[in-house]
Amino acid sequence: MVQSQRKPNLRESLNLSKLALAYPWLTLCLWLIVAVAGIFAYSSLKYALFPDITFPVVIVQAETSLQTTLATEQQLTTILEQPLQSLTGLDQLNSVTYPGRSIITHLFYPGQNLASVQQEVEAKLTEVSLPPDTDVKVIPFNLNESTVVSYGITSQSKSLTELIPIVQTQMIPTIKSIPGVLRVDLLGDLSSQELNQSSETSLPNHSFPSLVHLNGDNALAIAVVKRSDANTLEVVKQVQAAIATIQPSLKDIQITLAATQADYIREATQATIEALWGAIVLAVVVIFGCLRNWAATIITALAIPISLLGTFIIMAIAGFNLETITLLALALTIGIVVDDAIVDVENIVRYLEAGSQPRQAVTEATQEIGFTVSVTTLTIVAVFLPVAFMGGTVGQFFKPFGLTVAAAVITSLLVARTLSPVLALYWLRSKNNRGNNHGDFNSKLISYYRRLLQWSLQHRKTVIAIALITMVAGLGLIPLVPKGFIPQLDRGEFNIIYTTPLPKLDQIPQQQETEANTSNQAETNQNFAWLQQLAQSPARILLNKTLRVGKEIEQVTLADPEVQSVFTVAGLQGKPNQGKLYVKLNPNRTLTTAEIQAQLRNKLPTIPGVQISIEDIPFVDIESKQNLQIALAGDDLKALTQTAKQLQKKVETLPGFADITLSNESENIDSLTKIERRNGQRVVFFNANLSQGKTIGDATEELEEIAKPLLPQGVTLQLSGDAALSSDVLGSFAETLIFAIACMLLLLILLFGRLLEPIVVALCLPLALIGAMLALLFTQNDFGMIAVIGTIFLVGLLDKNAILLMDYINQLRQTGLTRTEAILKTGIVRLRPIIMTTGSTVLGMLPIALGWGAGAELRQPMAVTIIGGLITSTLLSLIVVPVVYTLLEDFWVQRVHQKRS
The missing domain is CATH 3.30.70.1430 (Multidrug efflux transporter AcrB pore domain)
Structure with a gap:
């Protein structure tokens, strides 16, 4: 008796529509205010590639x-x-x-x-x-204080020495005064600052002595570094304006854009926004195709921009940007926003089609569906809020994602429960005596589904067996799906990092005579003397040598027809024996960035002693970032180095590994010029780039298998770089997914007042797995950070369909229908909204899944996962959810009966 009183009260308390319909003009005015405020909030949001995170x-x-x-x-x-x-x-x-x-x-x-x-x-x-x-x-x-734009400075009438004071007095002060600029580094000036640390010191770049080449010519360069809290696009825009102002006054001096992050950020965000608009348009097409009612379609479609504008207000208050992660969140929520509006409006249309007058139809339909819509939306919030509060690097990265999704979902619920019913009251009219206006296709579909559902209820063991086989097949596909971290981006730009050999001891000028001594101690003393003298003339000798090597690499690179420009810097962060080429590709290139990188690896010259690494642009401003890095850790440096060399020898013959380097190749401990340590242990780093489509997850597994038999006692293998991040991400998301599901189930228990419905939802969640894995396998997208986000989203969507079915079954049974009658009628009534929500979400994800535009590689795995998982989970849940519901209830009743007897 207590339970029967509790549910109507709870259902009544979640019926915001009743209040909105009582004050319709107030409701409309409130949402008009939200829309206007949302427009202003949107205009205040800044574009970026990734969230602003302090490193x-x-x-x-x-x-x-x-x-x-x-x-x-x-x-x-x-x-x-x-x-x-x-x-x-x-x-x-x-x-x-x-x-x-x-x-x-x-x-x-x-x-x-x-x-x-x-x-x-x-x-x-x-x-x-x-x-x-x-x-x-x-x-x-x-690390967020990154170089956002660099300019090369050349002149046909002035030498580089003559250009230096001009740049220092007429360019740098103006640019440095721009808000958001932290500093301006002068590159190509040997006298800018004496090198006061060893050639291997890793410190921030503050105008260390360096030499610069731009497209084959000697040049100076300025590198503009933004403040950590400054927006890249805004800073670059202001710097470009300042350069345009300065250029006319500097006659015979050419200022050429050498490198910038802004172009790709602008292209990637624009492509995501276009995909977002595509998702909206396709979702609306699905709605009209199912409802065949312009007024109902417009009411449903209006929920999308209004919900997004409301979300922009929350984003502005939270200080978020319009970047890849939050734009992914917005694209993801289009399906949820449409779902809420579809379920509400479709239910109203159903009552109107049955002959009810508008006010009666709106009142009864919203009363019937309000609890369901509210519960499903709140459970999605319960799923995504844990994502916002994950720990570590991943947590900081996805905090804007989780909060943006939660804000969009809550806003869409408020729109669906208040604005949509009010608009329906004014715009929709009764369709009495028009019969079935959905066409033969819908009639045949409903008839077929009814027969299939009836058969399934009579053959429950067969249905469960099929569901179990499907789930096991989905689990079995996981090892076959490529595993990654963040997909390689086709940015149209990359770095070539190269390191020249340090001079031998007898080639280093000595300031003082040293006694001829072949002992290890004397050799070490000489090494020390060389390190001390490196700050003087040998450093400049090394810089010239490093630039000469860079020119050789540059000539081959510029000869590639796909290459637009090359910006070469010899002397990175105080390392005179290290250089970098920033390679910009033609926008109309015929090959991907990865394909051009692979071709270039085969073309570059083999220079004795020179290590060359072709690398993607790192997400944070570090000079060198190879894809794969592992650390061999232990106390015995000789054993570490020998093991690293053995590993290198074996991996060099394998496909997919390129540019393999070791951080230390000396086995003679007495003559070591450096020892590296990580978290208190000595280490030797094994570094490699990945090619031929090999993912970080697969490469790491392969490397670990090769390394295990090579490891002597006292030497351990530790993941580092992206390999460690990939492992941490999957582990963090596994924990978060479990916690999210637990939150969702707990909320369902509180709202339904019993365990039956939550258990049905939990048992049906794996149904999405087979479709998601098949889709990733077919498209060869990585199962990494972005795909896991899609998997979490699937949990929420499957939960919505299950609740939509079970809640209406419960309502019909309370009116006196038998369980089977309630299930069959529910199937007929809820089939259309479920197909509509699935179709709108699938088509909404299609522009993203097709992988168009800059940064598509980041968006595609999520959309592919959602489309594949949603198709299979929807088809299966329409059958499996009612079957599991009946089986569990029978089991429950049987257990109660046994206890009583």
């Missing part, structure tokens, strides 16, 4: 008079590392030790305050006891 990094640089790498490691590096490993929010602690120098890099979890972590580092350093002559510097910087 705090603190470097501790310590120098002392110790003359060997081993002694420096023992007496300086390890002493510094011990207290620093306990820092709050520390993600990774890396160190590089040279003779007399330690450089410890602290990578903190994103989103933390840089000033706070710097203070904590400085406080920890007061606890350590170091050699008396040690000089320690703490250098904070934010």
Whole structure:
């Protein structure tokens, strides 16, 4: 008795439509205000490629008079590392030790305050006891402080030496004064600043001595670095305006755009917005095709822009941008927004078709469906809110996603429950005595579905067996689907990073004579002397050598007809033996970026001692970022290096691995010029790029299998870079998915007041798996971060269909119908809205799934997953949900009867 009273009260409390219909003009005015405010909010949102995330990094640089790498490691590096490993929010602690120098890099979890972590580092350093002559510097910087645009500066009448003061006085001050600009680095100026650290030091670039080439010509360059909280497109726009103002006053000086992030960001966001519009148009087409009623179609379609405008208000308040992740969220919610409106409006139309007058139809239809729509929408919020509060890097990355989805879903619920009924009251009219106006196709479809449903209820074991086979098949497909992290983007730009060999000891000019000594100690002393002298003339010799190598690579690259421009810098972040070529491809190229990279690898010259790596543009501003990185960790450096070389030898013969490098190739511990450590352990890094379509997940699994038999005792394999992120992402999302499902089921228990419906939903969730995996396998999209998002979305959509069926079954049974009669009638009544919502979502995802436009690789896996999973889950749930519902109820009744007897 208590339960029968509770449900109507709850259903009544969730019926916002009753209040909206009582005050229709107030409802319309409120939504008009939301729409206007949403337009202003939209105009305030900025475009970006990814969410604004702070990547705090603190470097501790310590120098002392110790003359060997081993002694420096023992007496300086390890002493510094011990207290620093306990820092709050520390993600990774890396160190590089040279003779007399330690450089410890602290990578903190994103989103933390840089000033706070710097203070904590400085406080920890007061606890350590170091050699008396040690000089320690703490250098904070934010990886989000990225170079957003670079310009090459050349002149036919002036030398580079003559250009330097002009650039320093007439260009840099103007650009530096632009809001959002952190600094302007001058490149190509050998005298800009003396090199005061070793050739391997990784520090932020502050105009270190460098040499520049632009499309084969010597040049100067300026690199504009934005502040961490500045918007890339806005900064670049203002810099371009400043350059246009400066250029007329600099006669005989050419200022050429060399590199920028802005073009791709603009193209990618525009492509996503176009896909979003395509989704809206196709969704509306489906609605009209099913309802054949212009007024009902317009009412349903209006829910989309109104819901989006309401979401823009929340996004503006939260400080989000219109970037890949939030735009994906908006594209994703089109299906949900349409679903809510479709279910409400379709139910009203159904009552009108039965002959009810408009007010009666709207009142009764919204009362009947209001509880269902509210429950399904709230469960989707329960599914996606945990995504917004995931921890670590992934959590920071997807916080805007989860909150944007939640905001859009709640807004769409309010629109469907208030605005849509009011508009229906004014615009829709009764269609009494018109009979079935949906055509023979719908009649035949309903008749076929009724027979199939009736057969299924009579053959429940067969249906369950088919469902189980389908679920097992879906699980079996998972190992066959390529696994990745973030898909490789066809950006039309990439980097070529190269490293020239360091000079041999007898080639290095010595300031003082050293006694001929072949002992290891003497050799180490010479290495130390070389490191000290590298800041002087040898550094400049190395820069010239590095530029010459860059020219060789540049000539081959520019000869490729698909290449538009090449911007070469010799001397990266204080490393005179390292250079970078930024390669910009022609916009009308016939090949993808990956295909051009593969061709170029075969064309580039083999230069003795030179390591060349063709790399994608990294998501954060770091000079070098190979796809795959693993660390061999242990105490024995000789064993680490030997194992790394064995692994390199085996992997070099395998397809899909390219540009393989090791961070340390010296097995003689006494002559080491550097020792690398990671989280307190010695390491040697194995780095490689991936080609021929090999994904990070598959490559990592293959590499681990090869490495296992090679690992001696005391040596372990640790994932790093994208390999570690890929593993963390899948693990984090698995935990989040379980938590999201638990939240959803708990909410269903609270709303339905019993366990039957939540258990049916839980048992039917795997039905989406077979379609999702088949779709990914067929299209060869990675099952990675973006596809997992689509999988979470499928959970919410399948949940909506199941609740839509079960709630109406329960309502009909309360009117006196038998269970079978209620199920069959529910099937007939709910078939149309389920097909409409599925069709509109599938077609809405189609523009994204087709992979058109810049950045399509990021969007496509999500859409493919949703389309495949939604088709199979809808077809199966229309049959399996009623069957499982009856089986569980029979089991429940039987158990109760057994207990009573």
